[in-house]
Amino acid sequence: xxxxxxxxxxxxxxxxxxxxxxxxxxxxxxxxxxxxxxxxxxxxxxxxxxxxxxxxxxxxxxxxxxxxxxxxx
Numbered sequence: 036x037x038x039x040x041x042x043x044x045x046x047x048x049x050x051x052x053x054x055x056x057x058x059x060x061x062x063x064x065x066x067x068x069x070x071x072x073x074x075x076x077x078x079x080x081x082x083x084x085x086x087x088x089x090x091x092x093x094x095x096x097x098x099x100x101x102x103x104x105x106x107x108x
Contacts, residue, residue, distance in 0.1 A: 099107075
């Protein structure tokens, strides 16, 4: 009987720690949203133009020659 109480108390303590950790993380998490113009100095060899609202996807992209890249928008 004493063993069962120890197991139950252990489970309750672990559950309490998990609950406190998740609530604390939710309260301290920050979300940042950019406003204004995005200036990119890293890519000075070409121009990057991004219009708000358009999706940017780099999934399954492969290297291209300059000629192929110039045909893209």
